[in-house]
Each structure stands twice: as structure tokens, then as C-alpha cells.
Amino acid sequence: MLAAAPWSCPVTERSCTTWSGGTPSTGTPWRVATRKATPACPAVSRHPSHPSALSNGTGFPLATTEGVALESRKAADVVNMSISCTATCLPFSSVLKETPAMAGSSAKQAAFPITRQPLGSFGVVCPDSDEMDEETNERMLNFYQAKEKFKKEMKIEGFLYSDLSVLASDIPYFPPEEEEENLEDGIHLVVCVHGLDGNSADLRLVKTFIELGLPGGKLDFLMSERNQTDTFADFDTMTDRLLDEIIQHIQLYNLSISRISFIGHSLGNVIIRSVLTRPRFRYYLNKLHTFLSLSGPHLGTLYNNSTLVSTGLWLMQKLKKSGSLLQLTFRDNADLRKCFLYQLSQKTGLQYFKNVVLVASPQDRYVPFHSARIEMCKNALKDRHTGPVYAEMINNLLQPLIGAKDCTLIRHNVFHALPNTANTLIGRAAHIAVLDSELFLEKFFLVAGLNYFK
Numbered sequence: 497m498l499a500a501a502p503w504s505c506p507v508t509e510r511s512c513t514t515w516s517g518g519t520p521s522t523g524t525p526w527r528v529a530t531r532k533a534t535p536a537c538p539a540v541s542r543h544p545s546h547p548s549a550l551s552n553g554t555g556f557p558l559a560t561t562e563g564v565a566l567e568s569r570k571a572a573d574v575v576n577m578s579i580s581c582t583a584t585c586l587p588f589s590s591v592l593k594e595t596p597a598m599a600g601s602s603a604k605q606a607a608f609p610i611t612r613q614p615l616g617s618f619g620v621v622c623p624d625s626d627e628m629d630e631e632t633n634e635r636m637l638n639f640y641q642a643k644e645k646f647k648k649e650m651k652i653e654g655f656l657y658s659d660l661s662v663l664a665s666d667i668p669y670f671p672p673e674e675e676e677e678n679l680e681d682g683i684h685l686v687v688c689v690h691g692l693d694g695n696s697a698d699l700r701l702v703k704t705f706i707e708l709g710l711p712g713g714k715l716d717f718l719m720s721e722r723n724q725t726d727t728f729a730d731f732d733t734m735t736d737r738l739l740d741e742i743i744q745h746i747q748l749y750n751l752s753i754s755r756i757s758f759i760g761h762s763l764g765n766v767i768i769r770s771v772l773t774r775p776r777f778r779y780y781l782n783k784l785h786t787f788l789s790l791s792g793p794h795l796g797t798l799y800n801n802s803t804l805v806s807t808g809l810w811l812m813q814k815l816k817k818s819g820s821l822l823q824l825t826f827r828d829n830a831d832l833r834k835c836f837l838y839q840l841s842q843k844t845g846l847q848y849f850k851n852v853v854l855v856a857s858p859q860d861r862y863v864p865f866h867s868a869r870i871e872m873c874k875n876a877l878k879d880r881h882t883g884p885v886y887a888e889m890i891n892n893l894l895q896p897l898i899g900a901k902d903c904t905l906i907r908h909n910v911f912h913a914l915p916n917t918a919n920t921l922i923g924r925a926a927h928i929a930v931l932d933s934e935l936f937l938e939k940f941f942l943v944a945g946l947n948y949f950k
Contacts, residue, residue, distance in 0.1 A: 691762025861923025
């Protein structure tokens with residue numbers, strides 16, 4: 497489902513949408529939806545917009561902006577559902593209907609490790625099976641009907657996560673003890689960077705699910721804490737702190753580094769990109785492996801559709817005298833092309849990664865959906881003053897990725913089933929759900945995310 501297209505392209509873009517929640521009609525939990533887009537080689541590509549979880553999937557056409565080539569693309573959204581899942585259970589999925597069952601295997605698959613997909617299919621109803629009682633058949637039938645109904649409403653085609661028989665990792669969470677790992681070939685350093693007003697524990701669940709899914713993967717995690725006491729400083733200051741922390745960590749533990757990956761949340765992603773541009777980090781550029789961006793404001797907070805959030809950020813910037821918020825809103829210089837984010841877009845960095853993974857949610861009003869995905873939006877196309885500068889930033893960021901033949905760009909769209917609270921209304925709940933939703937994180941890493949850290 498996430499395989500590259502049959503024809504070659506410097507950057508293969510694969511968009512995936514994650515849905516976690518329940519259907520109003522059947523009560524069946526819906527978990528993850530994936531959108532697979534065809535590869536595109538222009539500087540900026542057109543993507544369908546996802547204003548809501550039940551949109552028709554048609555999106556809106558993006559007009560061509562000067563200096564930016566926008567290529568038309570039709571994407572298909574596919575959905576995965578599980579019959580019954582708590583916040584901590586595994587979202588087991590079904591196999592493809594054409595896949596024959598293994599001889600001697602029971603439908604319940606009790607003998608397989610917890611990370612193994614069951615062979616029984618939730619999408620195939622077997623009324624004559626001796627292994628299934630009437631209640632189970634009824635639940636499976638409801639599941640299958642709800643799945644088909646959702647696909648019809650979304651007007652989507654493609655494979656479902658519940659149709660996949662293979663996960664990103666088939667290693668059990670708690671494998672038998674093995675001899676001490678041989679680290680002569682070096683380790684994979686994963687640097688986790690929190691966002692605004694965050695701390696080093698923010699990405700603990702991300703770390704946990706990667707460690708559980710890839711035991712023996714020679715992984716070493718650096719949970720950045722140098723900026724947690726002052727995330728309102730300007731980006732240059734926070735960049736120096738993070739760079740010092742990384743270098744000191746490597747030297748302190750005398751690490752032999754084979755690969756380096758970064759995982760950032762919100763504002764932390766901008767700090768990561770800034771670190772990549774520093775001369776002291778040049779030695780590690782050829783070791784970069786994966787950049788996982790969780791709701792990162794790569795294009796700042798321009799064209800935010802929430803007046804409430806924009807006003808709140810403005811007040812916070814005034815009260816805290818925050819340099820970072822000033823830079824995110826492009827108010828650090830009267831000339832937009834001299835603002836920090838624009839100048840950062842002109843510097844190299846992302847193209848050195850093997851995988852650039854952008855995770856975004858249209859429910860997140862703290863960080864605009866298009867900013868987290870690094871793409872154009874309707875308001876930018878209509879804005880004759882700032883719009884062209886915005887398009888230039890996108891072009892600056894994506895062109896190097898296109899020129900790097902070993903780099904793969906992946907976009908994941910996330911839809912959460914959120915309670916009707918004030919945090920949901922202002923978009924904060926979706927902004928932090930990518931950190932504290934065990935259901936989403938476990939599903940994401942088991943289905944696709946672990947592949948980026950192997």
C-alpha cells in the first residue's frame with residue numbers, strides 16, 4: 497500500500513490519512529485511513545483538501561503560481577477499521593480476500609506474537625465457519641457494511657489497512673533475551689525534539705512504540721531537554737542549544753554513529769531544520785536517515801483559519817516577548833524575504849534524509865494543515881502580496897527533495913475522534929493527540945512508521 501510507483505522519480509510522495517474514532521451509525525471504531533498518491537516531480541504538487549473526516553474527497557484545484565509548478569493529481573483515500581479496540585489494544589487487521597489461510601492455523605491466531613496480523617479477516621463474513629459464533633458473524637457483517645458505506649461516502653478507492661496481512665514489523669514486543677548487541681557497526685541515534693512550552697517527556701510514547709516494534713535495532717534515543725525551560729526564545733538561540741546537546745551526547749557516551757534520525761513536534765521541527773544548516777553539523781549530514789515531522793509549522797502560521805488561535809498567539813507573543821512566535825508569524829522583519837523562515841527555506845538540509853515524513857491534521861488549528869504538509873492553500877493563491885513569497889518558500893523546500901534521488905517524501909493526514917471540549921474547539925486537542933494517543937501511535941508505527949526507522 498505504501499510501495500513506490502512503477503516508474504522512477506527523484507521524490508516519491510505517498511500521502512496517508514489516519515482516522516481514529518467511532519462511527520455514529522454502527523458504533524464500530526474506525527482507525528486509520530491511508531491516501532496513496534502517485535509520484536510527482538514538479539516543485540509543488542496539487543493535493544486534495546480534507547476539510548472534514550466525511551468529505552467527499554474531491555478537494556479543490558490549486559491554480560498555478562509563478563515560479564511554482566503545480567501538477568494535478570487524483571488521490572484515493574482508504575480506510576481501516578477494527579471491530580473492538582481499547583486505547584491500549586492492538587488494532588488487528590484482516591488479510592486480503594485473495595490470500596489463502598495457512599494450513600493448520602486457527603482463525604483466532606492465539607499462537608502468533610502480538611505484533612503479527614491475524615489470518616482471520618474482519619472484512620470477509622463466513623457464516624458456515626465452525627470457529628465463529630452468530631454474534632461474531634453479526635459484528636463482522638456490521639463492520640464490513642460500515643466500511644463499504646464509508647468508502648462510498650468518501651468516494652474513495654484502494655486497499656484498506658484491514659486488508660493488509662503484513663505489518664511494518666513482525667517481531668513480538670517482548671522477544672526472548674538475546675546476547676548483548678554488537679555495536680561495532682555503530683548505532684542509530686534518534687533525536688526527539690518537543691514543541692512550544694513542551695518538555696523532554698512529550699515524545700515518550702513515540703520512543704516507546706519504536707523500541708517495542710524494533711527490539712535489537714541498535715537505537716539510542718536523545719530526548720532533548722535543553723530548550724524546555726525557554727521555548728519562547730528566538731530560533732537561533734534554540735538551535736545552538738539543541739546542537740550543543742546533540743554533540744555533547746555523542747561525545748559523552750562515546751557513540752559510534754551509523755545513522756541519525758530526528759522526530760519533532762510542532763515548533764521543534766523548525767529547530768531541527770535549523771540545526772541541519774549549521775557548520776558544526778556538516779559531519780553528520782551523510783548519516784541522516786529519517787525526519788518524522790509531527791504537526792510542524794514549516795511555513796509558519798500564515799493563513800491560519802482560526803482567528804481565535806491567531807489572536808491567542810499574538811497575545812502570547814506580546815506577554816512572553818517571544819522571538820520564536822514572532823518569527824513563526826513572519827513579523828520579525830518588514831521584508832518577508834528577510835524573515836527567518838523564508839531564509840531557512842533557502843538553506844539545504846531536508847534533502848540529506850532518506851525519508852521525510854510529514855504528519856498533519858486538518859483538525860489542528862494551532863499549526864495550519866498546509867504548513868505542516870508544505871503545500872499551497874487557497875488563501876495563499878488569492879493573496880497577490882504574500883502569496884508569491886509563500887509559493888517561493890514551498891519551492892525552496894521541495895526542489896532540493898526532488899533533486900535528491902535517494903530521498904522519499906511521505907505525507908500522512910490524521911483524523912482524530914475528539915470529544916466536544918474547549919481544547920477540541922480551538923484545535924489544541926488534535927495538535928497534541930499525535931503525542932498522547934496510544935491508539936494512533938501504535939497503529940501508525942505498526943502499519944507504516946517502523947519502516948522509516950529500520
